[in-house]
Amino acid sequence: MDRMKDDYKDILDFQFDKKNQIAFTTVQSCVYTDHRKPESLDGVWGFTPDVFRSVTRKNLFSASGKDEQGREVPMDLDFSSMEKIQVPGCWNCLDDRYWLYEGEAVYSRTFVYSKEKEGERIILRVGAANYECRIWLNGTLLSRHQGGFTPFYTELTQDLKEINHIVITVNNRREPDQVPSMNYDWFNYGGITRSVELFRLPAVYIKDFTASLVPDGTYGRIELKIKLDAPVQGACCHFKIEELGISREVLTNERGEARCVVQANPQLWDCEHPKLYEVQARCLEDQVKDRVGFREIRCDGKDIFLNGRKIYLKGVCCHEESRNRGRIQTDEERLEILNTAKDMGCNILRLTHYPHSERMAVLADQAGMMLWEEIPVYWALDFENPETYSNAENQMRELMFRDKNRASVVIWSVGNENPDIQSRLDFMKGLLETCRNYDPTRLTSAACLVDVNTMCVKDRLAEFVDVVAFNEYYGWYYRDYEGVKVILDNTSIDKPMVITETGAGAKAGHHGGAEELFTEEHQERVYENQIRYTDGRIQGMFPWVLFDFISPIRKHPMQGGKNSKGLVAMDKATRKKAFYVMQEYYRNK
Ligand code: GCB
Helix, strand or coil, X not given: CHHHHHHCHHHHCCCHHHHHCCCCCCHHHCCCCCCCCCEECCEEEEEEECCCCHHHHCCCCCCCCECCCCCECCCCCCHHHCEEEEECCCHHHCCHHHCCCCCEEEEEEEEECCCCCXXXXXXXXXXXXXXXXXXXXXXEEEEEEECCCCCEEEECHHHCCCEEEEEEEEECCCCCCXXXXXXXXXXXXXXXXXXXXXXXXXXXXXEEEEEEECCCCCCCEEEEEEEECCCCCXXXXXXXXXXXXXXXXXXXCCCCEEEEEEECCCXXXXXXXXXXXXXXXXXXXXXXXXXXXXXXXXXXXXEEEECCEEECEEEEEECCCCCCCCCCCCHHHHHHHHHHHHHHCCCEEEECCCCCCHHHHHHHHHHCCEEEEECCCECCCCCCCHHHHHHHHHHXXXXXXXXXXXXXXXXXXXXXXXXXXXXXXXXXXXXXXXXXXXCCCCEEEEEECEECXXXXXXXXXXXXXXXXXXXXXXXXXXXXXXXXXXXXXXXXXXCCEEEEECCCCECCCCCCCCCCCECHHHHHHHHHHHHHHHCCCCCEECCCCCECEECCCCCCCCCCCEECCCCEXXXXXXXXXXXXXXXXXXXXC
């Protein structure tokens, strides 16, 4: 009978997944890898969607395909002859059959490892996989991560052989308790969407490295920090910024951390002069470097200051989507986005509604474009659920860990249009506190709610953010253009206020009267009115949205499965009339 039970285990077991419930990999496992030399595992992987999750159910990761006598037994999957997929990539774009697939998929490949140094450590970095991901190396489950847009790290050292078989399962099924949750206005691309890389590190390595201007209004002090992955005390850490003549040695403390604040007179980073300095740190056998800009962003009363100069946020929102490869963009495409925004006269991009690739922040640093970054705490979430909170907080911290040295990132946003209920307020307060604790060098915000009955920004969250942001669509969802004026008349908050979304749908090339929905002329009129009613009354504006993007909730024939509020069409080239309205406004502002 026992034998029978064993034989039928995978088909009779409801609890098959229990054995795979290892703790989630979190920000605690993050490793500073910028500018380190990766060994890339990008390229062609084996792939199969696994609707019934049978690979996990039958534990095929470690199945040998042989019985006790060494005879071959039938298997339901042959890892060596799977369909092929490109990593990074989205399965939705691999084949029309997978366009709407939401569920589990299995990725597989082999790689060779040969040891270079005694004691070396091998860390695997997955740039992003949407949404829940598990990693098996040579049949052993090593890590599990949730959150589709931030990198995570797994140490492979103990389980490596000469020839290795790595299997990654990725599941993008939407769930009520996840972040984001069930309902959102963008496409749920699934897959390993950013690079997979190995890093070869010494036995004790630099796990974290931060360089920033101390935000004390003097513009003359730079803080440098490292943290080793082990609590080694008394190790000498050498910090260097050659161009500024800075060279400083500091000993690590009992937690393996070294920190110093040095006097300096850097040329400050701003949009006109995005000056970056090479910053280095060396400790024990390890060394790291980064290219860092030094700047100070601050609010005072209703104003926002960059390096002490009052600024207006000439923004635009943007999703991460390529013309035909889903979430996967090349650097050329990112530069195209930055250039289009620059050409429109922008000084800031709002990267909605989830962390975009870290490459965008690197390129924005170089291009002199400020960034607003956010996590997908979007619309309704399970705010009561402590696990949902931990997950959101972890996504925020992974994002902060990743982009902390990017001068371009000036605002962390913790949410978008969430209901003003107590559990949400507590949730958001927790996230804001986390941002402030881990990063005093940036501002915080969130898209707060407008009360359309009393016509004002009315959201308890406004008290806790540095910059009060709100989204409004007067002229579109509400047809009266003046609504935004009334809201501004009725709202008095002594903090910077920015409109993080406004706009109207328009099908590129569809022309007609200025009151006819979905025409370029109507979209143009909406923007003319927005400018008319908000100019001089707010500290920044972010039209929704730079490019049309795919969204399954947009089913009107004029939309055709796209959110058509782009100032530029999906082809990223065809500019609609409203683009020029914003261009004229921003260029002259
Ligand atoms: C919003 C959301 C954004 C939507 C937009 C729209 O308020 O924040 O994600 O895409 O409205 O087009 O309605």
